[in-house]
Amino acid sequence: MTVREKxxxxxxxxxxxxSQAEEVMKIAIPIIDAITPDYHTTWEYPSDVYPNTxxxxxxxxxKEEALKWLVYHLDPYTIDTAIEALQKIRERMLMVGEMQKxxx
Numbered sequence: 001m002t003v004r005e006k007x008x009x010x011x012x013x014x015x016x017x018x019s020q021a022e023e024v025m026k027i028a029i030p031i032i033d034a035i036t037p038d039y040h041t042t043w044e045y046p047s048d049v050y051p052n053t054x055x056x057x058x059x060x061x062x063k064e065e066a067l068k069w070l071v072y073h074l075d076p077y078t079i080d081t082a083i084e085a086l087q088k089i090r091e092r093m094l095m096v097g098e099m100q101k102x103x104x
Contacts, residue, residue, distance in 0.1 A: 001044075001046070001047045001050070001058055002043065002044050002045060002046065002047060003041065003042065003043050003045050003047050003050060004025060004043040004044065005047065006030065006047035006055065006060050006092070007025065007028075007058060007059065008021045008022065008024075008025050008067065008078055009021075010055070010059055011024055011025075011062065011066055012064070014063075014066075016066060019099065020066075020070075020073075021066075022070070023069060024062065024065050024066045024069050025062070027065050027068075027069065028061055028062045028065040028066075029043060031061055031065060032061050032062075035061070041058075047081075060089070060093055060096075064090070065087055066095075067082050067084065067085055067086040067089065070082050071083060071086070
């Protein structure tokens with residue numbers, strides 16, 4: 001399994017269809033690459049070359065993009081729930097950032 005496939009499987013394990021997860025990965029990878037310009041991620045390497053903690057960090061962005069994708073593609077009745085989930089993820093990301101600043 002490659003790095004890319006592992007992140008995609010994490011989406012599938014969180015109830016996305018394979019095709020949906022593939023679309024999200026097409027969006028998320030360039031975003032991750034853009035926010036980490038000094039760190040070159042090799043997406044086609046075997047997944048065991050990176051530690052699980054790095055996957056947790058990457059998956060924050062992947063989840064956010066997945067929620068945006070779902071909001072765009074879901075019917076209007078489920079959009080409010082997805083927006084609330086996206087707001088909670090953003091709040092957690094800000095909290096993690098503040099904790100990192102306090103440690104560093």
